[in-house]
Amino acid sequence: MEDPEERARQRALFLTDLSALGGLLIAAADTHGKPSLAYRSRHALDHRHPVKAVRRPVEAAAASTAHHAKAIAASVSGSH
Numbered sequence: 001m002e003d004p005e006e007r008a009r010q011r012a013l014f015l016t017d018l019s020a021l022g023g024l025l026i027a028a029a030d031t032h033g034k035p036s037l038a039y040r041s042r043h044a045l046d047h048r049h050p051v052k053a054v055r056r057p058v059e060a061a062a063a064s065t066a067h068h069a070k071a072i073a074a075s076v077s078g079s080h
Helices: 004-029 037-044 050-079
Strands: none
Touching (some): 004 050, 037 050
């Protein structure tokens, strides 16, 4: 790949993909001020029903992460 224009286009595509991946990682880690899943899992053992205490937050976080991932994937596939 010696063509400078092609190289610049490839670099731009790479940086776009890298940015989308970074956004996905931030969205997956962002808890909107709520305790992390790891914190909730550790402290759920103090409750009477640890499985019930962890199940809902884990399902909610998984649904939120899946929603964010789908939105990012849609925006990335639409930009190419």
